[in-house]
Amino acid sequence: MILQRTPSFRLDGRRALVNGAGRGIGLAIAAALAQAGAKVTLAARTAAEVEAAAATLDGEALVIDATDISAFAAAIAARPAFQVFVNNAGTARHAPFLDVTAADYDAVMALNLRGAFFAAQAVARAMVRDATQGSIINVSSQMGHVGGPDRSVYAASKAGLEGLTRVMAIDLGAHGIRVNTLCPTFTRTPLTAPFFDRPGFTEWALARIRLGRFAEVTDMMGPAVFLASDASAMVTGSALMVDGGWTAG
Secondary structure (H helix, E strand, C coil): CCCCCCCCCCCCCCEEEEECCCCHHHHHHHHHHHHCCCEEEEEECCHHHHHHHHHHCCCEEEECCCCCHHHHHHHHHCCCCCCEEEECCCCCCCECHHHCCHHHHHHHHHHHHHHHHHHHHHHHHHHHHCCCCEEEEEECCHHHCCCCCCEHHHHHHHHHHHHHHHHHHHHHHHHCEEEEEEEECCECCCCCHHHHHCCCHHHHHHCCCCCCCCECHHHHHHHHHHHHCHHHCCCCCCEEEECCCHHHC
């Protein structure tokens, strides 16, 4: 009997770009891709963080603000196409719906949706230009699929990213470009650290995470490698929930 071989999870020889890679989930995913053999470019606004991370991973540092759409597009256009892009830069400003300000809305949407949209567009344009097939991973959230108190703007931005991902998968499929979302639950990072100190937050959140614990950045590493690699060669337009069962109901 001849059995089929599992497609490889390795990324040897592939060029990968991770946005928002200076810390937290982005840094962990950059490390995972590097450990799988990819040559990683780490992009972020803070030079000290991203340069130190790139040096550790023997990668390239790209100091850039994803909300500066023209600068980001120029930086990508000047490079050979990437085979993997993890579109991870994001922010949050939580407040009750009635208290959300225009400034809150604009700040979150500028990065989480507008910045993500045009960053992905710049990377995809280079992939098409160079006839390069590959994988774009938009880092979304469980809040792109469910609601949560005080998270109207954040949830709206991530729901928008989910819709964008599905359309990208349709438009880019003919070019051999796969597009999916990675959707974490509450994960211990510098961005989320203040939440864990709020009275009642832990009890509220853990009652909804069926595995009974918060996520760590390491929980995102394997799923990201899966979506980046040939192991997910027939997966596009999908959302990979890494939420401990939150959205299961």
